[in-house]
Amino acid sequence: MPQVTYIEPDGRVRTLEVDAGSSVMRAAVDAGIDGIEAQCGGNCACATCHCYVQDPWLDKLPPPSDDEALMLSNVAAERRPNSRLSCQLVVEPALDGLTVELPDRQS
Amino acid sequence: MDPQAPILIVGAGQAGVQIGESLRQEGYQGELLLIGNELHPPYQRPPLSKKWLIEPGAHTALALRGADSLRRRRIDLRLDTHVTAIDRAASTLQLASGERLDYSRLAFATGALARALPLPGAALGEVLSLRSINDSGAISAAIRRCAAEQRPVVVIGGGFIGLEVAASARKLGAEVTVLEGLPRLMSRVTAPIVSEAFERLHRAHGVELVFGAQVTELKGAGGRVEAVRTADGREHAAGCVVVGIGVMPDDRLAAAAGLACDRGIIVDDCARTSDASIVAAGDCTARRLADGRLLRLESVQNAVEQAKSAAAALMGRERPFRAAPWFWSDQYDIKLQMVGLSHGYDQVVTRGDLQKPAFSAFYFQSRRLIAVDSLNRIQDHMQSKRLLDHGLSPTPEQVADAQFELQSLLKDAKLATADGA
Ligand SMILES: Cc1cc2nc3c(=O)[nH]c(=O)nc-3n(C[C@H](O)[C@H](O)[C@H](O)COP(=O)(O)OP(=O)(O)OC[C@H]3O[C@@H](n4cnc5c(N)ncnc54)[C@H](O)[C@@H]3O)c2cc1C
Ligand code: FES
Numbered sequence: 001m002p003q004v005t006y007i008e009p010d011g012r013v014r015t016l017e018v019d020a021g022s023s024v025m026r027a028a029v030d031a032g033i034d035g036i037e038a039q040c041g042g043n044c045a046c047a048t049c050h051c052y053v054q055d056p057w058l059d060k061l062p063p064p065s066d067d068e069a070l071m072l073s074n075v076a077a078e079r080r081p082n083s084r085l086s087c088q089l090v091v092e093p094a095l096d097g098l099t100v101e102l103p104d105r106q107s
Numbered sequence: 108m109d110p111q112a113p114i115l116i117v118g119a120g121q122a123g124v125q126i127g128e129s130l131r132q133e134g135y136q137g138e139l140l141l142i143g144n145e146l147h148p149p150y151q152r153p154p155l156s157k158k159w160l161i162e163p164g165a166h167t168a169l170a171l172r173g174a175d176s177l178r179r180r181r182i183d184l185r186l187d188t189h190v191t192a193i194d195r196a197a198s199t200l201q202l203a204s205g206e207r208l209d210y211s212r213l214a215f216a217t218g219a220l221a222r223a224l225p226l227p228g229a230a231l232g233e234v235l236s237l238r239s240i241n242d243s244g245a246i247s248a249a250i251r252r253c254a255a256e257q258r259p260v261v262v263i264g265g266g267f268i269g270l271e272v273a274a275s276a277r278k279l280g281a282e283v284t285v286l287e288g289l290p291r292l293m294s295r296v297t298a299p300i301v302s303e304a305f306e307r308l309h310r311a312h313g314v315e316l317v318f319g320a321q322v323t324e325l326k327g328a329g330g331r332v333e334a335v336r337t338a339d340g341r342e343h344a345a346g347c348v349v350v351g352i353g354v355m356p357d358d359r360l361a362a363a364a365g366l367a368c369d370r371g372i373i374v375d376d377c378a379r380t381s382d383a384s385i386v387a388a389g390d391c392t393a394r395r396l397a398d399g400r401l402l403r404l405e406s407v408q409n410a411v412e413q414a415k416s417a418a419a420a421l422m423g424r425e426r427p428f429r430a431a432p433w434f435w436s437d438q439y440d441i442k443l444q445m446v447g448l449s450h451g452y453d454q455v456v457t458r459g460d461l462q463k464p465a466f467s468a469f470y471f472q473s474r475r476l477i478a479v480d481s482l483n484r485i486q487d488h489m490q491s492k493r494l495l496d497h498g499l500s501p502t503p504e505q506v507a508d509a510q511f512e513l514q515s516l517l518k519d520a521k522l523a524t525a526d527g528a
Binding site for chain 1: 132151153154169170171172173175176177178179180407408411412430435437442444485486489490492493514517
């Protein structure tokens with residue numbers, strides 16, 4: 001199973017084994033990772049699942065859809081070049097090791 | 108009251124879970140018990156009229172949080188447990204089993220009940236309403252039967268839930284009739300121009316819309332509904348009926364315990380009730396606004412943000428919920444996103460393409476922006492949310508000018524980051 005590492009807002013680091021096909025958001029809320037709210041449940045409608053993708057993973061991810069890019073335009077925390085919505089990031093074996101940092105606020 | 112007694116949360120839905128989570132984030136170390144009367148672990152309701160209705164899947168896919176999440180936060184979850192009464196003098200709560208639980212502090216997150224149709228025939232088989240996972244499963248099955256038997260699905264009520272069910276039923280191949288008592292769709296919350304866009308959308312997808320329909324009776328045979336009768340004497344054939352006429356905040360326990368209620372548990376913007384040791388959040392509340400009005404919202408954001416306020420209040424802190432309310436609804440390939448409260452608007456300005464449709468309706472009151480409804484215009488929604496949250500307003504002329512960038516107002520206020528275009 002691919003592993004995904006989360007850096008929570010207070011700096012704690014947790015690594016989860018995530019089913020391929022699941023989203024970075026889904027795995028986090030199931031495990032109780034702090035820093036992701038996911039109010040719309042993965043519908044790309046709330047932008048409360050914002051994360052920062054760490055090097056070198058950004059380039060290995062499919063680029064954001066138009067909807068995701070537009071939602072990212074006004075996230076609550078700072079928007080950075082490596083900002084993504086974690087509900088739109090589908091975990092695959094090739095992403096084993098993916099690391100995301102979570103912002104200090106989502107709404 | 109025993110200060111060492113646990114904090115009890117009544118209602119294990121969106122708000123209840125968030126109160127628990129936020130209490131831990133607020134540093135609460137004591138015992139925490141989340142009590143819910145449903146059989147399923149806390150789940151999301153929005154998909155129940157959307158994706159889930161079309162394709163019911165595993166319960167876990169709807170879960171708000173996984174079991175590990177509750178364990179990590181030391182939130183004890185008791186499902187299938189009905190709270191029957193609160194004794195405020197003794198600081199105890201009574202369960203249907205007869206058991207009594209002491210509390211130090213208490214949170215109500217009891218949600219709302221689907222409003223029942225107060226008409227003859229409402230108890231017939233295949234007359235369904237939608238609130239829970241089980242309701243959604245039953246409606247999904249009924250729609251499939253209707254599609255197979257080529258009998259229409261009749262939806263009573265042209266609000267969000269009714270229209271989402273109508274769209275989902277069309278996707279499942281059923282004929283759909285929507286009966287709406289007023290002259291247009293979603294009339295309580297949107298401007299005519301938005302209602303009209305949805306009217307075109309549903310008609311284009313083959314939904315029969317009937318306005319001014321006063322339902323008088325449901326008729327059936329063999330215990331099963333067969334037709335819906337309206338005041339004009341028409342009978343609308345029905346293989347099943349979905350009643351989507353709104354909800355009633357569930358304030359029954361709180362009202363019985365003497366808390367101030369008015370179609371909802373009355374709370375301030377910090378989620379405090381009339382009892383200092385009791386808070387309330389989500390669909391069960393009626394929030395007192397600064398101008399004295401009571402605001403009743405049924406949305407995920409409201410449940411989550413009030414829950415954060417409630418958790419802070421239980422810890423003796425003030426964390427008022429004053430952000431602009433927002434909501435979304437999916438119908439066919441249209442994503443409707445709403446932000447703000449349009450009540451009391453005196454001007455509506457649109458931006459975008461009405462026919463496509465990909466446009467937003469901007470609501471103004473005395474030239475101040477108060478709300479925005481966006482249909483497939485995510486950028487408008489996100490920018491408007493920021494503007495409203497920060498008390499900023501474009502002029503109606505700026506909104507009408509397609510060349511004008513709303514984002515520039517955020518940039519001027521230093522609310523946009525460099526690349527936040
Ligand atoms: C079909 C549908 C579609 C929706 N779509 C959207 C949408 O697109 N966007 C959006 O923002 N919102 C949507 N909503 C609204 C949103 O789901 C609600 O606002 C939200 O669930 C409210 O959360 P809550 O915790 O207040 O109530 P609930 O989630 O209803 O939770 C309350 C819980 O308390 C339990 N309870 C009540 N009384 C007792 C008792 N005495 N003892 C024990 N347990 C008790 C109830 O059984 C329930 O499980 C939708 C709702 C429905 C039904
Ligand atoms: S969970 Fe809402 S946008 Fe990702």
